[in-house]
Amino acid sequence: MELFHEYKNKYFHLVFRILNLAKNGLYKDEVIRLIEKEEYDEKIIGKDFKTFEGMLLNQYNKTDNFNFLEERDGKYYSILNNKDSIPIKVRFSKLEKSWLNGMTKEPVVQALLGKETLEKLEAGLAEVKAGSNQVIEFTNKGKNDFDVDLEKLSKDFYTILEGIINEKPILYSNVDKNGNEYNNQLALPIRIEYSLKDDKFRASLYSLEEKRSIMVNLHTLKEVKIAQNFNSKVKKEDVIKNLKEKKYSKIPITIELEDIRGAMERCFMSLSSFERNSRIISENKYEIDIYYYTFEEDEVIRKIMSLGPYVKVKSPSRVRDIVIDNIKKAFMFETAETIKNINKLS
Numbered sequence: 001m002e003l004f005h006e007y008k009n010k011y012f013h014l015v016f017r018i019l020n021l022a023k024n025g026l027y028k029d030e031v032i033r034l035i036e037k038e039e040y041d042e043k044i045i046g047k048d049f050k051t052f053e054g055m056l057l058n059q060y061n062k063t064d065n066f067n068f069l070e071e072r073d074g075k076y077y078s079i080l081n082n083k084d085s086i087p088i089k090v091r092f093s094k095l096e097k098s099w100l101n102g103m104t105k106e107p108v109v110q111a112l113l114g115k116e117t118l119e120k121l122e123a124g125l126a127e128v129k130a131g132s133n134q135v136i137e138f139t140n141k142g143k144n145d146f147d148v149d150l151e152k153l154s155k156d157f158y159t160i161l162e163g164i165i166n167e168k169p170i171l172y173s174n175v176d177k178n179g180n181e182y183n184n185q186l187a188l189p190i191r192i193e194y195s196l197k198d199d200k201f202r203a204s205l206y207s208l209e210e211k212r213s214i215m216v217n218l219h220t221l222k223e224v225k226i227a228q229n230f231n232s233k234v235k236k237e238d239v240i241k242n243l244k245e246k247k248y249s250k251i252p253i254t255i256e257l258e259d260i261r262g263a264m265e266r267c268f269m270s271l272s273s274f275e276r277n278s279r280i281i282s283e284n285k286y287e288i289d290i291y292y293y294t295f296e297e298d299e300v301i302r303k304i305m306s307l308g309p310y311v312k313v314k315s316p317s318r319v320r321d322i323v324i325d326n327i328k329k330a331f332m333f334e335t336a337e338t339i340k341n342i343n344k345l346s
Helices: 010-024 028-038 051-055 094-103 106-114 115-124 151-165 236-247 263-270 294-306 316-346
Strands: 069-072 075-078 172-176 183-193 200-207 212-217 221-225 253-258 277-283 285-291 311-315
Touching: 010 051, 010 069, 010 075, 028 051, 028 221, 028 277, 051 075, 106 115, 106 151, 115 285, 151 183, 151 200, 151 263, 221 236, 253 294
Parallel strands: none
Antiparallel strands: 069 075, 172 183, 172 221, 183 200, 200 212, 253 285, 253 311, 277 285
């Protein structure tokens, strides 16, 4: 697994953040809290069983440590001698700038960023060669059968975002896919998601009336506002913890993976949004436990199958049978298509 791969690994951002925060010094427990909040559940990041925390806090030999921080008077400081207020600044590649320039032309992006932010971006990208994201072809993406009111989307987006940041409940009215109306529902917003596959913004909420987690599409919201003069005793962290306890898979999917043609790196990249525990069982062969919310099982299975012949499901047997059945169906479909194409040529 590559530690410093900007596109594939969250540890790069974690180091970036800690080095900037450590300009004025961080206590050891502050560094540990930052790491625990953002690192993966599996603490081991190398084949020699060393932890990210240990390497960052110089707990091993000098050749094994990252040597990014130095301890002085009980605090850890960045080794960078940059006097700037931000020791490490974000540097975009030409390709990233071109992509960003193309994104600023997207109507939805313009609506969500707002005029002030958009003008700053356009000024910063003034010398970038004009780019358009129309050259990007998306596959397996559904086509919306509804029109998006960009002004309303932006207003609802920032109302929900305010609720998330300040942990304030919201009152919303919504119409679900079956046409059922829900008016003046009280809920605590947890997060906003964007589904590239469905091209939809969704909000994950916790219903304070029904005491359960729900998901609503932003384009189906009739109205949403902050619930004034209402202080909820329910905290976002408690909701997430409760969801994990009730909706989390009690038995992980265990796979065996052979690290051929970068399979291990592709696995970590593909499954980066799920909790995992990994262990070495022999040279270039690993066993990985994948933990997930029960409603995400289909997605986990698809991601496992996308890794190809270098991975096999060891348990549970129910999931293994699903994978085998899916492979058989795919093979039968390909065979039928091949026969159909041969007949056309005859």
